[in-house]
Amino acid sequence: MVDSTGNETKHAPGQHPDMPPPRLSVGAVGWVRQNLFSSIPNSVLTLVSAALILYIVPGLLDWAIFSAQVDGNSRTDCTNTGACWALVRVRFNQFMFGFYPASEYWRVILAGILLLLALAYILFEHLPYRTWGLLYAALYPIIAFFLLAGGLGLEFVETDRWGGLMLTIVIGITGIAASLPIGIILALGRRSQMPIVRVLCVAFIEFIRGVPLITVLFMASVMLPLFLPEGVNFNKLLRALIGVALFSSAYMAEVIRGGLQAIPKGQYEAAQALGLSYWKMMGLIVLPQALKIVIPGIVNTFIGLFKDSTLVLIIGLFDLLGIVKAAITDANWIGLSHEAYAFAGATFWIFCFSMSRYSIWLENKLHTGHKR
Amino acid sequence: MAVATAGTSQSGGTSLWRDPKARAIIVQVVVVASLVAFLWFIIHNTAVNLEKRGIATGFEFLSQPAGFDIATSIIAYDATMTHGRVFWVGLLNTILVAVLGVVFATVLGFILGVLRLSPNWLINRLAYVYIEVVRNIPVLLQILFWWAFFLGLPRVKDAINVFGQDIIFLSNRGLQSPWPVPEPGFGLVPIAFVVGIVATIVLARWARKRQEQTGQHFPVVWSGFGLIVGLPLLAFIVTGFPLSWDIPVQKGFNFKGGFAVTPEFTGLWLALSLYTAAFIAENVRSGIQAVSHGQTEAAYALGIKPSWTMRLIILPQALRVIVPPLTSQYLNLTKNSSLAIAVGFPDLVSAFGNTTLNQTGQAIEVISMTMAVYLGLSLAISVFMNWYNKKIALVER
Numbered sequence: 001m002v003d004s005t006g007n008e009t010k011h012a013p014g015q016h017p018d019m020p021p022p023r024l025s026v027g028a029v030g031w032v033r034q035n036l037f038s039s040i041p042n043s044v045l046t047l048v049s050a051a052l053i054l055y056i057v058p059g060l061l062d063w064a065i066f067s068a069q070v071d072g073n074s075r076t077d078c079t080n081t082g083a084c085w086a087l088v089r090v091r092f093n094q095f096m097f098g099f100y101p102a103s104e105y106w107r108v109i110l111a112g113i114l115l116l117l118a119l120a121y122i123l124f125e126h127l128p129y130r131t132w133g134l135l136y137a138a139l140y141p142i143i144a145f146f147l148l149a150g151g152l153g154l155e156f157v158e159t160d161r162w163g164g165l166m167l168t169i170v171i172g173i174t175g176i177a178a179s180l181p182i183g184i185i186l187a188l189g190r191r192s193q194m195p196i197v198r199v200l201c202v203a204f205i206e207f208i209r210g211v212p213l214i215t216v217l218f219m220a221s222v223m224l225p226l227f228l229p230e231g232v233n234f235n236k237l238l239r240a241l242i243g244v245a246l247f248s249s250a251y252m253a254e255v256i257r258g259g260l261q262a263i264p265k266g267q268y269e270a271a272q273a274l275g276l277s278y279w280k281m282m283g284l285i286v287l288p289q290a291l292k293i294v295i296p297g298i299v300n301t302f303i304g305l306f307k308d309s310t311l312v313l314i315i316g317l318f319d320l321l322g323i324v325k326a327a328i329t330d331a332n333w334i335g336l337s338h339e340a341y342a343f344a345g346a347t348f349w350i351f352c353f354s355m356s357r358y359s360i361w362l363e364n365k366l367h368t369g370h371k372r
Numbered sequence: 373m374a375v376a377t378a379g380t381s382q383s384g385g386t387s388l389w390r391d392p393k394a395r396a397i398i399v400q401v402v403v404v405a406s407l408v409a410f411l412w413f414i415i416h417n418t419a420v421n422l423e424k425r426g427i428a429t430g431f432e433f434l435s436q437p438a439g440f441d442i443a444t445s446i447i448a449y450d451a452t453m454t455h456g457r458v459f460w461v462g463l464l465n466t467i468l469v470a471v472l473g474v475v476f477a478t479v480l481g482f483i484l485g486v487l488r489l490s491p492n493w494l495i496n497r498l499a500y501v502y503i504e505v506v507r508n509i510p511v512l513l514q515i516l517f518w519w520a521f522f523l524g525l526p527r528v529k530d531a532i533n534v535f536g537q538d539i540i541f542l543s544n545r546g547l548q549s550p551w552p553v554p555e556p557g558f559g560l561v562p563i564a565f566v567v568g569i570v571a572t573i574v575l576a577r578w579a580r581k582r583q584e585q586t587g588q589h590f591p592v593v594w595s596g597f598g599l600i601v602g603l604p605l606l607a608f609i610v611t612g613f614p615l616s617w618d619i620p621v622q623k624g625f626n627f628k629g630g631f632a633v634t635p636e637f638t639g640l641w642l643a644l645s646l647y648t649a650a651f652i653a654e655n656v657r658s659g660i661q662a663v664s665h666g667q668t669e670a671a672y673a674l675g676i677k678p679s680w681t682m683r684l685i686i687l688p689q690a691l692r693v694i695v696p697p698l699t700s701q702y703l704n705l706t707k708n709s710s711l712a713i714a715v716g717f718p719d720l721v722s723a724f725g726n727t728t729l730n731q732t733g734q735a736i737e738v739i740s741m742t743m744a745v746y747l748g749l750s751l752a753i754s755v756f757m758n759w760y761n762k763k764i765a766l767v768e769r
Contacts, residue, residue, distance in 0.1 A: 035493035196400040210750040212707035307510040337520040352508035
């Protein structure tokens with residue numbers, strides 16, 4: 001060891017004072033050296049991606065924020081070089097509520113708030129009055145139906161006036177609410193000992209999973225009217241909902257089957273040894289455990305369903321994407337597709353990203369084993 | 373019902389419902405009966421409805437002339453051809469988008485998946501942002517966005533002259549590029565290409581055998597590249613460049629000659645590939661992470677260099693985890709290609725399942741044929757990927 005004056009200092013064994021680590025391997029400099037410039041190829045990659053970021057981000061920010069314009073009532077009012085958000089501002093209510101009468105918006109907003117409450121009771125365990133909360137969540141679809149469609153003293157609103165984000169959420173929630181029970185039945189059927197029941201369930205699940213959603217929607221919108229007796233007619237939204245529910249229940253069934261398979265055989269045997277009937281065994285012992293394991297999978301299915309609900313625009317419904325697509329063909333707003341799609345994309349992204357974060361959080365919470 | 377009587381005789385007076393085997397039979401009989409009743413109900417209603425609307429069932433419409441044009445077709449097609457021909461045009465277009473999409477999505481997905489695990493902080497953040505942005509936006513929106521983007525390019529009059537050589541043009545009519553026209557003597561080039569591939573396979577076998585016996589390594593990748601690319605190039609030069617180019621020329625509001633890719637195709641293909649690549653990247657990442665870190669350490673301890681460690685140690689093991697979810701991504705991409713209908717690219721659903729259906733009114737036949745094709749495609753992809761999965765699966769005792 002050499003001290004500042006150049007003389008060698010000696011320490012008795014075990015008496016060496018703690019020295020600070022080399023300055024270049026700690027702190028910001030150390031972090032940069034380790035994470036950005038650890039080798040020559042790494043340094044090149046860093047410089048290339050930094051150049052890429054510097055090329056894209058300022059231009060994007062300038063377009064979306066700094067040079068953007070929000071006020072104005074038509075395309076020609078936008079004289080700036082950046083984005084013209086006036087379209088989104090003018091049409092915002094339509095993007096959210098479709099053609100729902102403006103005086104009744106409060107019903108949609110109230111249904112949304114009630115939905116958040118119901119979701120909170122389903123998703124989080126430690127809320128007060130949980131039993132009542134779950135009962136309320138189970139009844140929520142009926143409450144929401146009367147709130148949105150009318151009846152019980154409220155003005156009737158035809159479903160072809162529903163649209164925008166509200167319709168997207170209605171399709172998503174209905175899809176998930178209908179597909180859970182159907183999916184459970186299908187999953188139980190697929191694992192049943194009865195050969196005919198099993199074959200039917202497998203055939204249904206594999207058939208639906210093998211075809212694109214759009215063909216199922218076509219089937220629901222074109223073939224369903226042919227299947228029904230004379231005089232019975234479903235409206236367009238209901239047909240789409242039937243298609244979406246059938247489609248997502250096949251996927252849901254596979255997710256739930258994964259959960260059923262993860263329950264050890266001892267659980268089934270113990271339930272049978274106690275003399276429980278099949279439905280009691282499933283309802284009280286197996287399903288509560290199985291469903292709990294697959295909640296992340298159910299959330300992921302829901303994210304997929306939420307994104308797929310945009311396909312209803314092809315059969316002529318105006319969900320968020322459908323109404324945005326209709327807005328950009330308006331002669332007053334021609335050429336603003338980037339702004340409109342950016343708005344719709346950001347809205348979908350916020351929903352899907354937060355749901356996927358919840359799913360990951362839950363997975364970590366349920367994953368109590370050892371992690372590397 | 374022999375089982376059921378045996379059950380009752382044993383316990384004496386137990387109802388059939390208490391005997392699991394008898395109950396199973398009863399339940400299945402009820403299920404089959406209600407299914408038959410339901411099907412009869414549907415078929416009866418359909419028959420009545422069809423008769424009332426005056427629609428004849430059957431597949432005769434397939435041999436009737438279609439009478440509409442299709443913008444993109446691999447096989448020869450014009451409006452005088454039949455609906456049966458439209459079916460094949462649509463099917464081939466679906467397969468074209470699916471195959472090209474799968475190739476690009478796989479390449480991009482593997483690159484992104486590896487970058488996502490890079491020790492370089494900036495790179496793995498960039499990959500993370502890409503993956504999280506792209507996979508949380510509906511693919512239909514992305515298709516519409518890219519379509520609008522390609523339609524928003526300059527008009528034909530002001531087409532972007534890529535490379536400034538008057539050979540490749542970008543405009544709102546798509547991408548126009550020269551198309552090679554072979555001249556006599558060109559036949560030698562594909563032959564040389566096939567010879568190159570065969571020679572590479574032979575070489576790879578020989579090199580593998582030699583390495584197993586002597587431990588000496590032979591650079592198969594580089595020499596194979598040389599054989600496959602070099603031999604045809606040599607044949608091309610020897611025969612005196614027997615190739616001319618059909619160059620696109622601007623005529624009126626469009627281009628004539630050359631090779632054209634429509635904005636519909638480009639938008640659909642790009643959006644599907646970019647979307648699926650984000651999912652594949654996540655599969656690749658989790659596959660690589662599933663390989664124990666001890667494998668990397670052991671490889672380094674043996675003095676194997678990092679690039680070989682990845683190729684020879686990590687990837688073969690990771691593939692076993694990656695391939696099953698990769699299969700479902702390929703299936704998803706193929707099924708999502710049906711969204712072509714939103715941009716008007718004439719795939720199976722758009723050309724046959726929509727235009728033909730609207731013209732002929734044969735809803736049941738058209739939709740059943742379309743669904744049957746997708747089921748067949750899904751089955752084919754599953755069978756192939758299961759075969760591949762079995763091939764690379766861990767061989768255990």
